[in-house]
Amino acid sequence: MTPQQHSHIVIGGGISGISAAHYATRAGIDSLVLEQDTRIGGCMQTAMFDTLDGFWIEAGSHSCFNSYGNLIDILEPLGLLPLATAKAKQSYALWRGGKRSSIFSALHLAELLRSLPRLFTQSKAGASVAEYYGRGLGRRNYQDLFGPAFRSVICQRADDFPAEALFRKKPRRKDVLRSFTMPEGLQQIPRAIAERSGIEVRTGQGVEAIETAPDSAQPGYILRLSDGSRLGCRHLTLAVPPDVAARLLQPLAPEAAAVISDIGVVEIDSLLLAFPKDALTIPELAGLISVDGPFLSAVSRDFLADPRWRGFAFHFPADTLDDAARVQAACTALDTTPEQAAAIRHTRNRLPSLRKGHGQRLQALDTSLQGSRIGVTGNWFLGVSIEDCVTRSRQEHVRRFGDDLPRRQ
Ligand SMILES: Cc1cc2nc3c(=O)[nH]c(=O)nc-3n(C[C@H](O)[C@H](O)[C@H](O)COP(=O)(O)OP(=O)(O)OC[C@H]3O[C@@H](n4cnc5c(N)ncnc54)[C@H](O)[C@@H]3O)c2cc1C
Numbered sequence: 001m002t003p004q005q006h007s008h009i010v011i012g013g014g015i016s017g018i019s020a021a022h023y024a025t026r027a028g029i030d031s032l033v034l035e036q037d038t039r040i041g042g043c044m045q046t047a048m049f050d051t052l053d054g055f056w057i058e059a060g061s062h063s064c065f066n067s068y069g070n071l072i073d074i075l076e077p078l079g080l081l082p083l084a085t086a087k088a089k090q091s092y093a094l095w096r097g098g099k100r101s102s103i104f105s106a107l108h109l110a111e112l113l114r115s116l117p118r119l120f121t122q123s124k125a126g127a128s129v130a131e132y133y134g135r136g137l138g139r140r141n142y143q144d145l146f147g148p149a150f151r152s153v154i155c156q157r158a159d160d161f162p163a164e165a166l167f168r169k170k171p172r173r174k175d176v177l178r179s180f181t182m183p184e185g186l187q188q189i190p191r192a193i194a195e196r197s198g199i200e201v202r203t204g205q206g207v208e209a210i211e212t213a214p215d216s217a218q219p220g221y222i223l224r225l226s227d228g229s230r231l232g233c234r235h236l237t238l239a240v241p242p243d244v245a246a247r248l249l250q251p252l253a254p255e256a257a258a259v260i261s262d263i264g265v266v267e268i269d270s271l272l273l274a275f276p277k278d279a280l281t282i283p284e285l286a287g288l289i290s291v292d293g294p295f296l297s298a299v300s301r302d303f304l305a306d307p308r309w310r311g312f313a314f315h316f317p318a319d320t321l322d323d324a325a326r327v328q329a330a331c332t333a334l335d336t337t338p339e340q341a342a343a344i345r346h347t348r349n350r351l352p353s354l355r356k357g358h359g360q361r362l363q364a365l366d367t368s369l370q371g372s373r374i375g376v377t378g379n380w381f382l383g384v385s386i387e388d389c390v391t392r393s394r395q396e397h398v399r400r401f402g403d404d405l406p407r408r409q
Contacts, residue, residue: 002232003229004231004232005231005232005233005234006231006233007029007030007233007234007235008021008024008029008030008031008032008233008234008235008237009031009032009033009221009233009235009237010032010033010236010237011034011207011223011236011237011238011239012033012238012239012240012378013034013037013041013203014041014042014043014044014239014389015041015044015189015190015390016239016377016378016379016389017033017239017393018040018190018193018199018201019070019071019074019193019389019393020237020239020375020377020393021033021194021197021199022193022199023394024237024397025197025198025199026197029401031199031200032199032200032201032231032233033202034202034207035201035202035203036204036205036207037203039187039203040191040194040203041060041186041187041191042060042190043061043349043351044060044061044186044187044189044190045058045059045060045061045187045347045349046058046184046185046187046188047272047345047347048184049274049309049343049345051342051343052274052343053308053309055308055309055311056184056185056301056311057273057301057311057312057313058181058185058186058301058313059270059313059345059349060186061186061386062181062186062299062303062313063087063179063180064084064186064189064387065387066173066174066179066180067171067172067173068385068387068390069173069387070387070391071387071390072173072176078192079196080192080196081176083182083183084177084180084182085180085182085183085304086179087177087179087304088302090284090285090286090302090303091103091285091286092149092152092285092286092287093285093289094106094148094288094291095288095289095291095292095293095295096290096291096292096293097291098293098332100288100333106144106291107141107145108140108141108144111137111138111140112138114138115135116136116137118135118136119133119137122135122136124163124164125359126356126357126359127163127356128159128160128161128356129147129150129158129159129166130142130158131163133146133150147159148289148291150166151296152290152296152297152315153166154166155266155268155296155315155349156351160356161354161355162354162355162356164383165354165358165383168382170387181303189386205225206225207223207224207225207226207248208224208225209223209224209251210222210224210236210248210249210252211224211251213232218234219373220232220234221236221252223236234373235373235401236373236374237374237376237377238377239377239378241265241378241380242261242263242264243261245257245376245378246261246263249374249376252374253368253372256365259361259364259365259368260365260376262361263353263354263380265351265352265353266317266318266350266351266353267318267319267348267350268296268315268317268318268348268349268350268351269315269316269317269320269326269346269348270314270316270346270347270349271313271314271323271327272311272313272343272346272347273314273327273330273331273334274310274311274343274344275309275310275311275336275340276309276340276342277306277307277308277309277310279340279342280334280335280336280340281335284300284302284305285300285302286299286300287300288333293329294320294326295315295316295326295333297314297315298312298313298315298330299312299313299315309342312330314326314333315349323346326346327341327344351379352378352379352380354384369399375393375397375400376396377389377392377393377396378392
């Protein structure tokens with residue numbers, strides 16, 4: 001049977017895939033997004049608790065910023081920017097030696113003052129996070145405070161991460177909230193972009209394999225889905241983690257696949273806990289940066305106060321503790337017990353593990369993709385932030401379909 005034919009198929013329904021489909025749709029190219037999960041959003045994952053009056057906790061990303069220019073350029077014409085909701089400004093605390101303490105307690109001020117000038121004069125190019133920030137903030141500051149803080153941002157050891165991929169400087173839109181979420185959490189963003197752009201999304205549709213269409217008069221690709229069905233398309237965008245991209249690209253673009261297979265992936269066990277407000281005594285906080293605890297970081301839901309509930313997401317390196325031990329570790333850090341929790345949920349996140357030398361890897365990948373109808377996007381190009389994903393999707397759109405989009409660097 002001839003597979004159903006589409007103009008453009010995007011594999012992966014995270015923000016990279018949804019933004020790629022948005023750009024194509026805006027350029028008049030009908031796009032179908034195939035997502036293996038039962039929901040779209042990927043790491044933009046908001047856990048909704050129906051039994052707690054719809055209270056939600058971010059299981060993945062929690063903040064967008066007014067420096068996310070490409071994202072804002074998508075939200076604005078779709079009428080979504082007015083939904084941006086301010087996050088209350090709160091401080092993170094350290095979790096060290098089994099106790100919460102202030103960030104300043106770990107700061108070596110004299111060393112910071114001595115080192116800081118180097119931060120503004122040295123280049124990030126080719127340096128690892130440990131090299132760049134160790135020089136610019138001081139070795140002891142890096143070891144005791146900033147290393148753990150960066151680890152908590154990227155949910156993995158930060159030392160070998162490329163400095164260029166962490167905190168890329170981007171211009172701010174002063175008329176937009178500095179740090180924002182959405183009324184239903186950040187997962188609302190990919191969902192609303194898909195709905196308002198008129199993108200067709202099919203969930204529960206994992207792609208198992210891709211081959212080149214046999215008809216050379218009609219170039220394109222045939223996709224084999226997890227349910228055994230097949231779909232054809234003229235243009236294809238991969239917006240999946242690097243290990244999946246390497247596997248899918250192997251038969252079509254072995255050179256690109258070889259470069260991608262060098263990029264690792266880390267898995268994160270994320271634990272969500274909701275408590276009645278009066279069951280907790282710890283003061284409101286943004287979250288915890290773990291220096292030596294079993295978790296990497298914790299992010300609270302205090303940024304958007306709820307009259308009845310408080311919520312936390314604790315992120316652990318995958319498979320290091322069982323469910324009960326994770327719950328106990330989180331409750332200890334919150335001065336409470338598992339019995340006080342109104343809801344507990346476990347989920348898993350995946351993030352790329354970028355390493356020094358990533359820039360050369362990407363150059364090799366982009367060279368091998370030149371002239372190809374296949375676009376490859378994700379959080380493993382410019383960096384892991386939501387804006388980095390959207391920016392890569394935009395670049396891949398322009399490479400293949402031309403620059404019909406409003407100008408932005
Ligand atoms: C705990 C955590 C906190 C974070 N906090 C922030 C933050 O505050 N701000 C920020 O900017 N960024 C943050 N990030 C990073 C950011 O959320 C992610 O990097 C970004 O959302 C990734 O989007 P993506 O589309 O590239 O990948 P993903 O979100 O991983 O999406 C890939 C999608 O592809 C699907 N898929 C995989 N294989 C297949 C297949 N074979 N067929 C079909 N579909 C497939 C997956 O199911 C998934 O939905 C955070 C990340 C984590 C994990």
